[in-house]
Amino acid sequence: MNELLERLQRHFDVNNINVLKPGMTTLKIGKDSAEILIRELRDREGYTHLNFITCIDYIEDGIFTLVYMLHNYDSKHTLGVHVDIDREHEEMTSIHTLWAQAWTYQRELREMYGINFPGSPRLDEDFCLEGWDQIPPMRREFDTRVFSEERFGHREGRHSEVPRVHMKMELYPKRGGDEE
């Protein structure tokens, strides 16, 4: 394991190496060398299985972190490759030539986060959302509650009271620390 990481560090600008548990490590690499690293891992290091590709929105830092989870069946080791991309320039090299299912993930990320993967097949075909006219819904700023409250009405006859407020009104309206 350590040898692998040493090799990777020699050839790639990887950082933030984090051993999450025995059998699982994550590391971070720059956007431009990510595709080469992943290819290298697949072809030379035995990480032949792509578990999934996903994205984490760090809206407060202005970045999307793409996560490529790779697995080596021989060493039973999982390696998570993290790639930060700018939220304003949400574009990443496509890896659809590396795994058959990669383009599906990329198509989903396009729909859900708006990330572009130039060259990825069927990228702009609707995946789950047909006729979606809002911002990509998995972005943090998309507020599901606001959306549903705008689209759907509330049921008539529903109201709820807060126990402490109700008790104050019923039992001691003139006391307590919040009127005066």
Place this chain on the structure above:
Amino acid sequence: MNTVDEILDYAIDQEQQAADFYEDLAGRVEKGGMKEILMEFSAEEQRHKQRLLAVKSGEHELTPEQEVLDLKISDYLIDVDATDDISYQDALIVAMKRERAAYKLYSDMAEKLPESHLRKVILGLAKEEARHKLFFESEYDERVLRDN
């Protein structure tokens, strides 16, 4: 006092005297709130009197055989004087002691009499006083001995 009416008249008079006693004291006391309490005692005595009047007129019967709980609180307390600056505690002690004395009086009286209707009436009066004593002793237990 040889007849039932005589003994009842005596008892009624005693209750009236007690009511007067508290009313008089209420006029003299200094502590705020005492007056009201003593007037309440006086009213209680008036109620006792009304009950006895009802017995005399036959509307109500005494219950000499009924057992009355004796808390024995007043038995071991010292005597206090009914002064103008009497406290709540002492006023209750005075009241308990008065009821106890009445109870003793009638019980002793009954003891000396042979079995008769008169004796029954006197015993009934004793029980009546025991109940008054319990009333004030319960009050004492509730108020004075509340935290004890």
Place this chain on the structure above:
Amino acid sequence: MNLRDLLSPFFVWQRAFEKPYTSIRPTIDRPGAPAYRGFHINVSEECVGCGSCHSICQNHAIDMVPAAEFEGRTGDSGLRPRFDYGRCCWCGLCVDICTAASLRMSNEYAWISEDPDEFHFTAGVDDKPWQNNEHGYRRAEGYHLYPPKRIEMDMLSPDESVQSFEEVARGYSEAQAKLEADRCVECGICVATCPAHMDVPDYIHSIRDGDYEKGLQLMYRTNPFPATCGRICTRRCESVCPVGILGEPVAIRWLKRFIVDQVDAKDYPRILNDQIIESGHRVAIIGAGPGGLSAAYYLRKKGHAVTVFEAGETAGGMLRYGVPSYRLPDADLDKDIAYIVSLGVDIRYNTRIGKDIDFEQLLQDYAAVFLSTGLSVPSNMRIQGEDHARVLSGLQVLADVASGRDPGIGSRVAVIGGGNVAMDAARVSRRLGAEVTILYRRRIADMPADEEEIHESQEEGCNIVPQAIPVEIIAADKPQQVSIKWGEAEMVQDPTGGRPRPVLQEDRMHTDTYDCIISAIGQGSDLDFLSKENQQQLAIEWGKFTPGEYQQSALQKVFVGGDVANRTADAISAIEDGHHAARGIERLLNPDGFTATQTDNTGEPA
């Protein structure tokens, strides 16, 4: 092609003679499994309306709605959960979190109606056929969604504690406080029960956030004695904490103390940031106990010039003289008092109304008077021999110790009484090296003292003799000793009502000899400083004032509070009386302004 593969499928016919899987409904009823998560049951009598079910429901399927029949019960919000079956997903988290275990599920799963609004009901209030179903989902024994046990406070061991007057409870560490604060379900039922209506859930929340300054600000909105109450409060809040129904209540008092302990007194002015704009009004306060100083604090915040008249030589009243330092160290009481005084409260010590200055004079000189003189006169037993020199009063013993004087109790002591003063006198006596017997006329369970005090006094080696009624004090052979005659009591149900009453058993009398007898059977008020006329005007009942709204007495400008004006006679009630009287005085002095919203240091309406 294989012949077997051609014939084998005909095996299917064998099944034609087997019993079918299906059954015909409704001919054959098929109830849900005993633990089935079906329609909701609420045992409304046991429910306290804490709303934890509402909080945990991820579908917003539960509303808390008023249920008239449960309104106004102690420790009960009067609300009950109402279910919207258009949203419910029958996960049962509401059942799992229910603090009273009153919420359950039945194994009923069929409910047919053409009206969708029918599927919206208040369980246990609206009549439903499954309310009494014996079967259905219940939370399993041993399954909890919050820790049922409280974080134990570190205490001095009884062996150590009797050696000195050092504080017994050591205080929570930050880690302990956060764990304990985590147990709060934030229902706020305690807020209603707290006499001062402190923002308990909010200041506990501030502990979880590690924001102790915010916590301090929240506490001062309703209580300027948090260091004190964090130690010796009677904590009615904890008695209604729903977490205590199935487990142990949240240690609200210790959490309050934790917040105060985290903040240095020198930072108070910056944190509390009480801005005072002088109003020009002058208010007199009689008694520098918790009631008087609480009123002083809130009046001062409104800009009124406050003068406190105190008969003793220090402030704090019963907190100073009646509560021993192993429960409330002077430094902590002083922390609270010093901040109040720092706002410009003028305290005149050693000034007795009626002797040094006349009550009538105050009425003339001040715009309003708040009277909170407490209960300072020990009650008498009124038994034979009580005036013996070796019969001491509990209050006196405590006051002597608090002032650094030797109460001269000797080495074998009998304490009479079952209240906190009796327990404190007993525990103080243990610390002075005496062997202590406590005589109490009723059962231990009847003792009015805090359970904790009873427990700790026993731990510290005080011998409690319950159902013991003193009947006479007798001079002993030696002048420095005294004998007490007492009798055993039986508890008898009073047919006229009330609690069971002790009845002396005259055939079971005992006489014991001690170095002294400490009488601590209660205390009364001393209102002799008021003239007979004033006393009549102020409406006194059984030695106590009977205030009206806003603690106002029958005299318009006189407000009353504290032990002398309430039945609970504890610090937190006195503090609230002072706060409420300050509101009343503000309304009196500023009749047009009391509705105006002002902003305090928390940035929220004060």
Place this chain on the structure above:
Amino acid sequence: MTLSTGHSAALDFAQPEPPDLSSGKYVKLWQGPQHPGITGNMSLELVLDGDTIVSCKTHVGYLHRGFEKLMERRSFIQNFTVVCRIAVPEPTFNEYLYSHAVEEISGIEVPERAIWLRTMNLELMRLASFLMWIGGQSGAFGQYTVPNWTLAYRDYVLDLFEEMTGARIYHMYIVPGGVRAGLPDGFEERAREIMKGAEKLLDQIERVMFNNVVFKARSKGLGIITPDMVDPYGIVGPNARACGLARDIRKDEPYLAYDRLDFETISGNEADAYGRAYLRLQETRQSINLIRQCLDHAPTDGPFQADMPNVLHWKVPAGETYVKAECTRGEYGYYMVTDGSEFVRRVHVRGPSYTHAIAVMERLAVGTNIADIAGLMVSLHTYPPEIER
């Protein structure tokens, strides 16, 4: 046996040129989204040349309920009631993996009894799921007797779930910290009886469905997955095992009590629909065996839940993990990122159908007869909800 699963240049992932529909040579046919031959709500956009499929596109989104997004605004305890819906026929794997991910990041140790109850729960789930699948596979080839048997018998397994968990489908039994209850009285006897019946049923199914000339004729040679496709296409579970790869997470990276259970990874050597079906039949039997072992070993007393913080304001420390389990279709995984707040930062649910139903299906469909498309689809064992999450 060493098989080449490596990536070779020979495999071309390029999308085929779309057929020229205007040529009049082709027919376009939509199968689904509501169709008895489709496993759940999804649709296949098929282009046919005569009976033969020349192009297939999978369309999903008919179920999308955005669970991953919903989880970002629900508390850690609330989420456990949501996740079960991500794979309707197999909710339990979601419950387990979600709970396990939370537990791993929070450092919560689950008690022994809960570990065994979870294992049993997962195996019961496998049994129920396979029973439903067997019926689906049989039905997809037009044989409707077996589905009646298996779906009805599955209900007996659901009865066990109802007793154990309080619900038949969305059990919500495995919860962060442990499980919600121990076993009810008499559960063991009833479970053993149902296992016995299930074994008998599987024997009958083998005779009626597998030793069946029609079934064989239609499934053999259909949808062949070669070992060299496995990794490039991300194929897992029985779909990979049927072509000879002995990969089973339960054995290779044991979780829960699997390292204490006696079983061997089953792999086959016929990589077509028949081979996969037969492998699943064997795994169903294996599951019955594992359930019996769990009944033998599961402790009957002791705690079934770890000490938990107050879930009403539970903050899970910042962290990241990926946890996985072998569900009926292979590697099911939960990737979780937390940021120290009361809400999860990101959950990604990895279901095997994501690749099986899209990349794999779209490739295997080409050249298949239209009559076999439903059978092929079922033989890949896909659940649309885990694609959409």
